[in-house]
Amino acid sequence: MIFKIAWRNIWRSKLRSFTVMGSVIIGVWSLSFMLAFFAGFIEAYVSSAIENDLSHIQLHHPDFKKDKEVQYRLKDIEAIEKQVTSLDAVKAYTVRSLNNGMLATATGSRGVQIRGVLPEKEAAITNLDQKITTGVYFDATQKRNPILVSKRLAEKLNLSLKSKVVLTFQQANGALTSAAFKIIGLYQTGNAIFENLNVYIRQEDLSRLMGETAMIHELALLLNKKDAIEATQHYLSQHNDSTQVLVENYQQISPDVNLYESQMSVATYIMIVIIMLALIFGIINTMLMAVLERTRELGMLMAVGMNRSKVFLMIILETILLGVIAAPIGLVLGFLTNAYFGSYGIDLSSYSEGMEKFGLSDVVYTHMQTADYLLIMIAVAITAILGALYPAFKAIRLKPVEAIRKI
Amino acid sequence: MKEVIKVQAIKKTYNAESIPVHALRGVDLSIQQGEFTALVGPSGSGKTTLLNIIGGLDAATEGSVLIDQQNISQLTDSQLIDFRKEHIGFVFQAYNLIPVLTAKENVEFVMLLQGKSQAERDARVKDLLGAVGLSEQIDRRPNQLSGGQQQRVAVARALASKPKFVLADEPTANLDSKSTADLLDIMAKLNREENITFLFSTHDQRVIDRAQRIVTLEDGAIISDEQNAIGS
Numbered sequence: 001m002i003f004k005i006a007w008r009n010i011w012r013s014k015l016r017s018f019t020v021m022g023s024v025i026i027g028v029w030s031l032s033f034m035l036a037f038f039a040g041f042i043e044a045y046v047s048s049a050i051e052n053d054l055s056h057i058q059l060h061h062p063d064f065k066k067d068k069e070v071q072y073r074l075k076d077i078e079a080i081e082k083q084v085t086s087l088d089a090v091k092a093y094t095v096r097s098l099n100n101g102m103l104a105t106a107t108g109s110r111g112v113q114i115r116g117v118l119p120e121k122e123a124a125i126t127n128l129d130q131k132i133t134t135g136v137y138f139d140a141t142q143k144r145n146p147i148l149v150s151k152r153l154a155e156k157l158n159l160s161l162k163s164k165v166v167l168t169f170q171q172a173n174g175a176l177t178s179a180a181f182k183i184i185g186l187y188q189t190g191n192a193i194f195e196n197l198n199v200y201i202r203q204e205d206l207s208r209l210m211g212e213t214a215m216i217h218e219l220a221l222l223l224n225k226k227d228a229i230e231a232t233q234h235y236l237s238q239h240n241d242s243t244q245v246l247v248e249n250y251q252q253i254s255p256d257v258n259l260y261e262s263q264m265s266v267a268t269y270i271m272i273v274i275i276m277l278a279l280i281f282g283i284i285n286t287m288l289m290a291v292l293e294r295t296r297e298l299g300m301l302m303a304v305g306m307n308r309s310k311v312f313l314m315i316i317l318e319t320i321l322l323g324v325i326a327a328p329i330g331l332v333l334g335f336l337t338n339a340y341f342g343s344y345g346i347d348l349s350s351y352s353e354g355m356e357k358f359g360l361s362d363v364v365y366t367h368m369q370t371a372d373y374l375l376i377m378i379a380v381a382i383t384a385i386l387g388a389l390y391p392a393f394k395a396i397r398l399k400p401v402e403a404i405r406k407i
Numbered sequence: 408m409k410e411v412i413k414v415q416a417i418k419k420t421y422n423a424e425s426i427p428v429h430a431l432r433g434v435d436l437s438i439q440q441g442e443f444t445a446l447v448g449p450s451g452s453g454k455t456t457l458l459n460i461i462g463g464l465d466a467a468t469e470g471s472v473l474i475d476q477q478n479i480s481q482l483t484d485s486q487l488i489d490f491r492k493e494h495i496g497f498v499f500q501a502y503n504l505i506p507v508l509t510a511k512e513n514v515e516f517v518m519l520l521q522g523k524s525q526a527e528r529d530a531r532v533k534d535l536l537g538a539v540g541l542s543e544q545i546d547r548r549p550n551q552l553s554g555g556q557q558q559r560v561a562v563a564r565a566l567a568s569k570p571k572f573v574l575a576d577e578p579t580a581n582l583d584s585k586s587t588a589d590l591l592d593i594m595a596k597l598n599r600e601e602n603i604t605f606l607f608s609t610h611d612q613r614v615i616d617r618a619q620r621i622v623t624l625e626d627g628a629i630i631s632d633e634q635n636a637i638g639s
């Protein structure tokens with residue numbers, strides 16, 4: 001009977017009930033969209049970081065991270081490559097020679113990280129060949145010393161295709177050397193920090209100029225599945241001398257990716273709390289109105305013997321029922337919205353000037369885990385109950401005699 | 408005869424701290440099982456206050472109320488709610504019914520609170536709504552009933568719990584004379600045939616005339632208490 005009364009009561013003031021349901025629907029909808037958007041955002045960021053720069057796992061000499069000195073190289077690179085090629089989980093790998101140097105033009109110079117790459121293998125790992133916006137990627141027809149710089153850096157230094165630049169860097173024996181390179185292509189990854197710093201040359205050119213056959217500082221590998229990272233990392237750590245080889249996953253290589261992920265989830269929780277608070281106040285407000293409007297009726301109910309816990313339950317139930325009707329509608333809307341933007345994506349290119357600086361791509365695909373829908377349901381249930389508590393307490397604190405006096 | 412209500416030296420003072428209003432200044436009253444009593448007196452004389460105290464809706468400042476020998480002045484708030492549910496029937500001037508429930512459900516409601524079985528509820532609802540002449544209207548909601556019909560449902564509701572007596576504070580105040588007469592007919596019939604005890608307050612001379620006993624309050628004290636020979 002209490003259920004029946006509560007159910008019918010919510011249809012008494014339709015406008016009020018629709019207001020509560022509307023806010024629950026909008027709350028749930030926006031929550032599911034926001035969670036999915038943030039998840040998609042993080043995913044886009046992380047996968048672009050993996051694809052452009054980090055790969056899943058990288059191997060370095062343990063000291064290389066601190067001092068990017070050329071001497072900190074991977075000594076027994078053949079053995080490591082053998083291990084890597086033996087693993088099924090590995091999709092592709094490449095090795096790089098890295099050297100910090102100076103890039104000089106007619107007008108000025110700036111510090112860069114020179115990446116000596118194996119063109120084909122590099123393309124398999126970072127798709128660098130597809131990121132050439134002007135000019136061409138490395139190929140067999142090129143003669144000596146081709147170089148790829150980012151479009152961004154080219155604009156900054158007033159460079160264009162076929163411009164000559166001079167790279168100055170340390171040789172294996174510690175002496176400095178300089179050589180002229182010709183720009184054959186401009187690349188673009190979308191990550192401003194990365195683009196400003198990195199230039200690509202062929203590994204053979206770098207090795208020749210450094211006076212060594214190959215000085216490998218970095219081995220980067222991509223796996224078939226992200227899930228395999230831990231096991232692969234463990235395997236490679238176990239099979240190499242830890243004083244010579246440090247095996248790191250992308251989160252360890254780039255702590256900012258990690259930080260970013262955790263900051264995003266903090267932001268998500270803040271959003272949830274803000275929306276919940278707004279909902280709570282909306283619910284308190286309307287349910288309080290519902291209680292005050294029914295003062296006499298509630299007084300009468302208590303006068304004829306409805307005890308306080310039943311009155312309390314009735315008010316809570318009314319609120320919960322509103323939530324139970326509205327929340328699934330909001331969830332369905334959220335689900336549909338997320339499904340739509342999950343396949344078509346949200347184009348942020350009008351904001352992407354700012355986004356790119358953080359290494360983000362233009363299109364975010366919303367992505368939502370089932371667990372998140374559950375989280376929303378729980379959040380809304382808690383919200384509805386919290387919002388109903390105060391009005392319900394108000395209701396049971398009514399003194400029947402005073403409520404009835406008003407008759 | 409059995410004494411169902413015994414009011415002893417009741418005093419009620421509102422706003423004791425600021426400007427005290429002495430609503431009741433020492434009232435003694437005894438109501439026997441089966442009596443049909445009107446509580447009369449000018450506005451502000453304390454009728455509502457007295458009925459509320461007898462019904463356990465309000466607490467007296469001094470004195471005690473015994474219902475069937477039980478002193479209800481000592482019960483806690485929630486014990487009082489239960490006590491009212493089991494032993495007292497109420498008819499108020501208005502807003503007696505739950506607007507979202509039908510006549511039948513309104514009458515059933517108290518029995519549900521009491522935990523009565525479905526069969527018992529159904530039978531009693533039928534009897535009671537029949538007794539108040541509303542067999543045809545059992546599935547109507549209060550807003551589909553006239554004021555007089557609503558008050559009759561309220562009487563049926565008040566009786567549903569099989570209370571020791573029914574308290575009615577100006578039950579006819581909002582009714583026209585025809586509905587007033589009908590309601591009084593029903594109450595008098597229930598009193599006569601089922602030996603239901605009624606204690607009701609009123610201003611209406613036609614209602615007063617129907618009472619068997621007339622208790623008159625003035626300024627918080629009983630100034631007369633007499634049997635009414637012409638009462639129904």
Ligand SMILES: Nc1ncnc2c1ncn2[C@@H]1O[C@H](COP(=O)(O)OP(=O)(O)OP(=O)(O)O)[C@@H](O)[C@H]1O
Pocket residue numbers: 421422428429430448449450451452453454455456457
């Ligand atoms: N909650 C209250 N606070 C203060 N004074 C009150 C309160 N309730 C009633 N009174 C006062 O107590 C006195 C008795 O009031 P009561 O309502 O019992 O009179 P009544 O006989 O029922 O009047 P009426 O015929 O107008 O219904 C009045 O002076 C009234 O103003």
Ligand SMILES: [Mg+2]
Pocket residue numbers: 454455456576
């Ligand atoms: Mg009164």
